[in-house]
Amino acid sequence: MSMHLAVLPILLPLFGGLFMLLPPFSGPENYQRRRFAALLLMVLQISCSVGLMLQVMQQGPTFYALGNWQAPFGIVLFADRLSMLLVVLNGILGLGATLYAFAGVDREGKYFHPLLQFQLMGINGAFLTGDLFNLFVFFEVLLIASYALLIHGGGKQKTLANVHYVILNLIGSSLFLFALGTLYGTTGTLNIADMALRIAQLSAGEQVIAKAGGLLLLIVFGLKAAMLPLHFWLPRTYAAASAPVAALFAIMTKVGIYGIFRVYTVIFGEQAGELANMVQPWIWPLAFLTIIVGSIGALASPNLRHLSANLVVISVGTLLIAFALRTPQATAAGLFYLVHSTLVTGALFLIADMVGQQRGKALDWFVMARKVSQPALLGILFFVGAMTVAGLPPFSGFIGKLVVLQSAHSAAEILWIWPIILIAGLITIIALSRAGTTMFWRYTGEGDRSQVQRVSRWQVSAVILLLLGSPLMVIFGAVVTDYTTAAATELHQLQGLFEVMNLQEATK
């Protein structure tokens, strides 16, 4: 069983999602059964991922050859600390979204839970695969599930956002295939580790082509990650999606970030000869601009969902800075920040929906409206979320930003990185305090309380689950930073990767 553990995070949601489309679970009247099955699947999936994570921690990275075709010829799944961290994170976020959807979102359409499972399958697959074309396939799986989830429930805003999202991502997929064709044509392999071996042996003419392919890949990952000139789709899409879907989408940008970390550390990393670190000069300015534009967007946001979406953009910029520093220490800091920012932005989307539910037509817009009927509960949740995302102690955002700042060493790096990240933090605080005061303290009378829906226990438990990550990451800070440091070292040391996959150099 433990032999096949690596493929379970993909197979469980796949078959679980399929079974939920079949008779005992299908049909509008059987929604309780679907909920039970979804909860069971999430628990199973998380326990499998944690089991695999522990196995990876004890025995080092493993690879799983699908159909027993060995690397580099077959498709392999590759589980190391980095991918397992993200798979577990995905499971927790998926559980949060599932719990939140129990409050009623999943009854707006028939297929919410199956679609959510397919989306989780795609994301897990993208994190686990060790093959570039397979990465494309899993990208498409998670994308087509996300297209359907985004429009779930229907409505004008969702359709409008979905048209942009789908068209952009289809163009992105075409570019991905162009990039893959280019890289395959020059290196003759699609296995990420094998490509890393061969990229340094290319002739000068082939290197130019491989560089073009690599930069095309950057556009694709940048589109997924919402890197600066490609981020315009994000705020509207995330704001239009229903709350649990938006919360789950918080990890979608991280799939792009993961792709950047994996591809440009392993394939175009230190050992790539002429092509070593070729994207770094591009990433630096784009990362800064992403943070700046995200901050401006945060100040200009008219409602809490837009604000949260812009906070996602800021976190993407911070992660890109952690990437651009190109040291294992910076990567470790980035991973810590990634886990923190994914959980807390996911929670903020859920809080925005809960607040909006109690403010009548004003929803979560920053205008005067009726008072929320559970100010203490929602206020505390919002306050904790805001403190965390802004990076104030004692929450995980503080440590997350601190480690990113600490990983800048040279004077030039410090001179650029510190002011930008700190000012972005200040702007976040300003935007969030404006949001909080308007939503909780400025209201027009008590209003008619009889119609107001109280937040359900499912919703509260989902938000608490996601917010709980923050104090836990502080209390077990040493464990988490040890883990991320080990994961970053593993990512940067390619020799271990080649040994695991039994690949030899100079097999041209």
Next chain:
Amino acid sequence: MEALYVFCVGMLTFCGIFLCLRGRTFPVVLGLTLLSYAVNLFLFSSGRLQLDGAAILGISDSYTDPLPQALVLTAIVIGFAMIAFVVILAMRARADLGNDFVDGREPPDADQAIKPTRGKV
């Protein structure tokens, strides 16, 4: 053969990108379709173009790379599903938003865009 192939792929890509940048959903869908054709041909050529080569060992003297063919097959299937989805989505958007513009509303200079004045000159 190479020159003709390259010209075709380039032309398809050019037309695809041009149509993707149009304002209405129908040309955009057509553009995405052309782009996916271009991608499929491009992927096929990544294993080098070769005449009379077999993809299976032991059948003929010259061999061709079988992997791009598998990749193209996968890309065709995925591309087909995605185009089908975007067609349905475009129809849904036409119904929901009341027009067929990608932005969901008519641009201010829509009259010029739709009826070029050259017919009257």
